[in-house]
Amino acid sequence: MKKVICSLLSLFLISVTLMAQTKVIAHRGHWNCEGSAQNSIASLQKAQEVGIYGSECDIYLTADGVVVLNHDRTHGSMIVEETTYKQLKKLKLQNGEVLPTFKSYLKQGLKDPNTKLIVEIKSHKDTTNEDRCVKEVVKMVKKYKMESQVEYISFSKRACKNLINLSPATPVAYLGSDVAPKELKTLGFSGVDFSDATFNKHPEWIAEAKACGLTINVWTIDNKADMQRFIDQKVDYITTNDPILLKGLLK
Ligand code: MG
Numbered sequence: 291m292k293k294v295i296c297s298l299l300s301l302f303l304i305s306v307t308l309m310a311q312t313k314v315i316a317h318r319g320h321w322n323c324e325g326s327a328q329n330s331i332a333s334l335q336k337a338q339e340v341g342i343y344g345s346e347c348d349i350y351l352t353a354d355g356v357v358v359l360n361h362d363r364t365h366g367s368m369i370v371e372e373t374t375y376k377q378l379k380k381l382k383l384q385n386g387e388v389l390p391t392f393k394s395y396l397k398q399g400l401k402d403p404n405t406k407l408i409v410e411i412k413s414h415k416d417t418t419n420e421d422r423c424v425k426e427v428v429k430m431v432k433k434y435k436m437e438s439q440v441e442y443i444s445f446s447k448r449a450c451k452n453l454i455n456l457s458p459a460t461p462v463a464y465l466g467s468d469v470a471p472k473e474l475k476t477l478g479f480s481g482v483d484f485s486d487a488t489f490n491k492h493p494e495w496i497a498e499a500k501a502c503g504l505t506i507n508v509w510t511i512d513n514k515a516d517m518q519r520f521i522d523q524k525v526d527y528i529t530t531n532d533p534i535l536l537k538g539l540l541k
Contacts, residue, residue, distance in 0.1 A: 312521045313343035314536045315408055315529040317510045318361060320345065322531055327385040329359040334398050337405055342533050344406035344441070349392060351414065351423035352378060357392035357430070363415070365389060371419050392427060396434050403439055408529075410465070411453070413446040424452045431457070443483045443507075454478040463507060467491070471499035481505030481526070486516060496523055514539065 319326070319333020320340055326332045329347050337345035348361040356375040363369055366381045379388045399407045409427065414420035431440050441461040442453045447469075453462045454477070463481035464474050467488040474482060481504045482495065489495060489508060499506050508520050509529035517536050520528055530536045 312525055312540060313527050314533050314540065315344040315346055315406075315507065315527050316340070316342060316533040317346050317529045317531050319347060320533055325385055327383040327387060329361055329390070330383050330385055330387045331390050331394060331398050332385055332387060334395060334405070334407075335401075337533065338398075338402040340533055340537065342405070342537060343527065344408045346408040346410060346443075346529055347395065348410045348412055349423065349427060350412050351419050351426065355422065355426070357423060357426050359390045359392065359395055361412075363412075369415075371415055392430060396430060396436060399436060399439060400434060405439075407436070407440045409440055409442050411442065411444040411446065411449040413444070413449070417448060420446060420449055421452060424449050424456065428453065428456045431460070441480075450479065451477070461505065463505065465509075471495050471502050471504050475502040475504055479504065481507060483507040483509065483527075483529075485509055486511060496525065511536075 316337040318328035319330065320336035321328040321333040323336055326336050334345050347359050349357060350360050350370040351357055352370060352375045353372050354374040358375065360370050365378050368378055370378065382388060411424055414423060431437055437457065437460050443463045443465055444450050445465045450462050450464055461480035463483035464479055465483050467484060471482050482499050486508060496506060506525040507527040507529060508525050510531060511517050511520060511528050512531050514535060517528060517539055521539065528536055
């Protein structure tokens, strides 16, 4: 009986996945427009205005324990992990904004609960910093009661494992190319978030992920033909630097 129920449930989940339309995630926010910049508060606000599924951002912990948005290990010539927030914020973003704290980013997120925050925890040089970063992020998301508005992604297996343990109800997807969907499922992941190159190398991983009930996200797709190719394969999410183009294709 239990087996039959499990099979029916799997069939239901697979059909829901097949029916769902691909959704748009703005890579580092919606930054490719007037007044915006990658990983800025404005990039989230612009993504909210466009009305897309989610806005992605990159997260690091500073030397004095402040969670900030930044894609690279460095901000200008400063190593984020080894510099205090007071020092880091002296160098403004391209749109004139101060380097955003994750706290200010969450507050902007609260203004539109319909836009998901896709939070990438960067691999830190120091694993102690990375662990602290994960703990702080989960704590803040809980404090603002945003567990259902946030999804986590990371190249760091260590960070992913901690996220799955600390926030079991929040989706966690793996960005790396070295673990197959089946194994990710057994490790407690909710989805895969692979590059175009990874799916080209392992085209069978799309069907494998769907069969496991994992969500599928692909990055970073900026070309119309590639977008259409993944829409046709019914992936759940496409992460792009051109959310307007992708949104237009999905109409
Ligand atoms: Mg990222």
